[in-house]
Amino acid sequence: MKLILLGAPGAGKGTQAEILGRKLGIPTISTGNILRTAVKNGTEVGKRAKAFMDAGKLVPDEVILDILEERLAQSDCAQGYILDGVPRTIAQAEALEARGIVFDHVISLEISDEEIVKRMDGRRVCSHCGTPFHVESKPPKVDGVCDACGSALMEREDDKPETVRHRLEVYHQETEPLKEFYARRGKLASVPGNLGTIEDTTRAIEQVLGA
C-alpha cells in the first residue's frame, strides 16, 4: 500500500499518518520530520533547509528528492509507506512518477484556513521522534512528554501565526494543484479534516482505503 496524505499544514496529516501506519504496518515518511532532525543535528541538509523552514517557505525540490530517495531505499519501505507532507510541488510529484512509483490512494484532508490558524496555536511535537500532539484534541498522557518515546514536547518555530499564514499561502499556491494532478490520474479522494474526533477522520480515510 502506497499512500499520500495531502492537506494544508495542520490539517492532521501527521496524526492520521501515525495511526494509519500503525494499523497498516507500514512506515510514515514525513520530510518535515526528517528535515527537523537534520536541523537539530546540524547536518549539511539541515543547514541548507533551516532558513526556508523558519520562514515557512518550501525547501528546494532537489533537497527533498535526495532525502526521499535515500529514505525510500530503506528496507522497511518494501511493503509500502505513507507519505506525509511530500510531494508538495508538481515537480516533486512528477519526479516520483518518473521513478515509476504508483500510489494506491491520495487522500486530501480538507479544512478551512481559519480553523488551521486556530489549531496551530495548540500544536506540540516531540523534539525527538516528531510525534504530533495538541493541547486540546490530542494531549499527551504526561504534560509536555511524548507518549511514544518519553522525550520533551516542543512548539514548532514555524507555528507562529504570521508564519502559519505564509505557509497557508504557499500551500494554496504550490501544493493544492497536486489535487488536480492526482484527480486526473483517478487517485484523489477528499476527506473532511474536521469531522469531529481524530478517530472519525481515521474512519473516513479507512472507508476510502476499503480497510
Ligand code: AMP
Ligand atoms: P511539515 O512538517 O510537513 O509541515 O514541514 C515543515 C517545513 O519543512 C515546511 O514548511 C517546509 O519548509 C519543509 N518541507 C517539508 N516537506 C517539504 C517538501 N516536500 N517540500 C518542500 N519543503 C518541505
